[in-house]
Amino acid sequence: MLLYRIAVVVTTSTALVWITSAAAPTVAGGTPLLADAMACDLAQYKSSPGLAAAMDQNVLAVAWTGQNGSEMRARYAIDGGQPIVRDLAVRRTGGQWVTLGQNLTPEYRVVSGIRRMSTQQADPLKAAGVELTPDVIARNRWYAFWDAPLVMKPGREIIGPPRRESDIKRASSSFHTTSCSVKTDGAALEVTFPGLSMGIFSGDLRFTAYRGTNLLRMDALAKTNDEWIAYKYDAGLKGFSTGLTPRVAWRDTGGQPQHYEFGGVIQNTSAPVKAQNRLLVAEGKGASLGTFTPPHTFFFTREVDTNLGYVWYRKDSATTFGIGIRQADAEETPQYADNFALFNAPPGTVQHMGVYFYASPDSAEGTRQAVLRFTHGDEFKPLPGYKTFVNHFHLRFTERLRASGSFDTPMQDLAAMKALGLNIIGLSDFHGDMHPNDPGPLRFKDQKDYFETTRRASDTDFLVTPWEEPSAYFGGHYNIIFPKRNVYWSKVRQPGQPFTEIDPMYGKVYHTGDAADVQQMMDAEGAYWYHAHPRTKGTTGYPDLIFDKPYVKNDRYLGVAFKPGMGMDLSEAKICEWRCFDSTDTMNNLYTGSGLKPKYIIADIDTYRKGPEDDTYANFPVNYLKLARTPRADDDVSPVLAALRDGHFFVTTGEILITNYSIAGTGATRSIGADVEWTFPLSFVEVVWGDGKKVDRQMISATDLGAFGTKHFAIPFDATGKSWVRFAVWDTAGNGAFVQPAWLNAPRTTTDEGAQRKQ
Template structure:
């Protein structure tokens, strides 16, 4: 009997004494599971010289974390938690389609059948299932009833556990989880090479129309003189609570910077945080609602974890004049009708994770280690690329005009600069100013907009004055030019398509799709469908797929945003966004997905990073404002950019070979342990993919992937990579024929 088989047999037989099934367990160097006095003991090699230990137990059907410990090299073990109970709570409401979606579908004269409503309601943005009674006119079938809201905490009847080795990770699963309308299992995952521990409920419901949120954490941390919870507040000042107060009735919400709370024990630390992006559903603002919590349960113990709020809050309006203040205060209040939560279609396995990071260090050192996974919540510069974002309604021209100076520094400017953004494509004239004015008002407002963008651009930071005009092309769309272009959304009978003015120079007057397309051609602008198949673009770009502007090379494609969020999906915006991308490329020539924000006012104390996905555009440098911006638009039109959430990045990629024998090569780097990479292709009718598991690859690593493929019958291909926390990056489709 060889040594490997003997070790596996001994582990299997002893752990089965704890009612754990190890049939799928394979011991590997640096990642082990074995029987121990307290239950199932898992040890693994972490980052640097750290070693980690977790002991899991089943006490009368209740899964427990008997111990969490960490040490440096072969030093003494530091226990950061003992006898901890996993805690989950779900709050659910009813998913409704929005009137915003229904409006364009009615204009397109689509038959609003029950089947169509059932399909489209899962793409709702303007929905707030926990808002009672709801804002009139936001959704059909209002008011909401309090009986629609259901709350449940997880209970367990676990008969045992299953242990599974998956590449360089180990999964410990406990069946028998019940949580109101949800049922499933509890799972812990550890990853060789990192101090991460992932705890998640994996559960489904058979109820229809469920939208939900969850809170998760651990209960039972011991209180002693060295125990405290620390975090950085929104101003980045360190705060601490030492549990000297009375017990809490409810969780205490922490508006913590970077969505991170740290339990410090004196001997080590345990950081608590949600997934960086997939935990967050789309909103119009990024106000920090508090995503971590603690709760002092009694004089001897406390709990801590992650949370989602139940309602949106109002952002700080601005306005020197009463008119502007009242308009922005009204918009701020209006945002309360938008808090869509997660989708839970019947029968889908929803994953509800929380991450822990075990550390032998103090709070600040632990924070630095955790923030390495998101590059300190900053988009990492990549050689040969510049980072671009699009679609932000900050009402820049209105704010500057109201202040009476273009030297007013807007609150969103330091937000973008701190994130590492190089190019910001803004979208004024959407709920502000006079977009439908034939010229006298609009052109003056455009000049303020252009002058403000010029004033606040810099050597490595360009503000491009784009727009979401929604004029003649159908649905909502974003438009950018390689220079400032004066134009109006309307063309009166006496106005020519193009006129030369003394004050503004060349001015276009657009009155039809043909006019708008001709302006784009003459000025070499680009346009793409904003939020396709949802919001005001429901039914688009499908409705215009045969029109000249869609078939034109000026129509770049559609936008990409994490909307909606379905925790059963493995990719951000899996169905809606990638469905649109693949369909467009099967319909016609090369079309792309452009990452967008589609958000409004921003402030430095917001949590913008988790809500933002960016474009890495192949550029040698950022053009200055008064230079030609064509290099940006040419790179985008050529598909020379990739989209990333920030944690997975392409160093380079290419297609090698000729004829039918091709190979897609991609050199990637990542922070969280990688999950899979995929090659996706279409033949003009159908889309297919080859998914390549990557669970054997550890964290903070890089790899050059080579994926051979037969190009015969394939019209286009693209490549994507996704990590274990739901973060990812993808290239644009390359057409082969």
């Protein structure tokens, strides 16, 4: 009995065409399934080669071309008000369809608490004389770092009333829908179902298919009207059959293959899996389906990167199971229990709670390898003419090597960083370790050992530098970076003590007692500094509070760190927009016409101990410096600092690379040229500029650019009245890359193969 006729996609030599075929899916025992009446609005749908949708008797069928000659098909219906994936299938071109799942039910679980400002944020404001008015608290509350809304035990102090169990609300998704809508957006096709409810959240469910790739993204597009909500979510699909996909497979945190064949008992709760690369694969006969998190936006900043189990499976019956992604309720390491901030959900903002699936006509391992291409295997891809650099690791490196008995002991932290593809790393000892505030004798001995341990840890194409987060005198927390390895200095200058002196053991040493001393030392040694985690943590209120200070209006001050994840809001298309980009854009407007070089945004980590088993890639943005080679251990590292000071670098989460960039033209007629390569389908590019008073931008849709592409962007713009400009690229997973701001009334530079020359 044929209950409905359904559109199916086949390939001809010229295009995808629709035919009608296929019997209805059935429940156990062979009973055919009936679909609810479903009205589907296709007004915004545009048929295009390789991406098609059609309705037939209450079922919506979507088909699209994938990678390596594969094709995908998803059929959607509604059962009892619940959106259903009637079936999900994949095939090689010209081959037979392999069904991966039938009658799959989307499921979401949300846990929320109340966002509170921390005393860590309040302290620098109070020290600067800022009164903690309700407006000041409201302005900073969303950007708390030391906040754990789901942890009730006493811990770090917060501003406001203590936490209560009644703050915490848990809800699962339910639906009451009778319709859907289909929209074509470039190379993407969106299928949206209204009627989603999840406790204090409500909204829509959306599936997005992307032409040219085997990706299928599922989003809960939900908002709340409650105030000060912090939340986390789990997401997935249930209803998979062990007859079609009899096992799930993954790599453990040590990289060893593991699997589960659903031979155990029925599970009442999801089984969290600590899987390498945040990836779980359901394997069938001739095809597999991977599920994984968005690489970066799924993660709010923590002090450590231990894998908390970001994917799950659950045996729901003797023959069915579910899979998906998850976040833990709390940190596992007791030392950091008060640091688990979750996502922000300001009232009325539409949160995009996404999960990815990847269908492949291949084995579990083949599917795993295909998914890893999106993050270059969780590594920063080598790029000719560039070296990767990131700073701000609090590893207690020197203390630990002293305790090991040898300065030559290989450290697991560095093994993890090498595995990421990092070439240059800046450590930040003297952060709760050794003697950071000693006036000289103890600190200088510590520095001598610090210089030597980092020297010995360096290798060919791998430089370890002994830098510091001194956070003294300027205001806020900051990193100071020196071109030479052996600059001895203290943060104490006692009465009558000279600024510099010759120590019989250490040679020239500096004693600094105020901002002027630190500035004079940096001038003498060719050092630079930039603010860590702007506008939050110990830098709350900064750099804003010192915009007018001479040491900020100085070319030795580079700008601020790009440290996303503190105040992560999934309604935003870009990460770290207010803390990072707005603070720098504001400074460049203020300093227009001053003769200063632009202020920049530098990828920065601010983290603690690491190991190869940790999930480090998700929380590591990186700088690609325009350098011919990595300096050796005994080299002066001035080329690294010069690349930073002159803006000869771009920042990326890893998936997007800006291989060449230039600003051409004269007068009002200018154009940006950029060569870009990417993995996830793109979302948009933007040109941002300032005129000394306000910031404006041109956002250019790039949704027609599918996965794994390259393109030369040539974007003309009118430079009339504009003082500076910058360029950025963002993809559909929330990953990004950007170049540094450049003055339009000064000699311009380029990061192409002839870089570091004036145009």
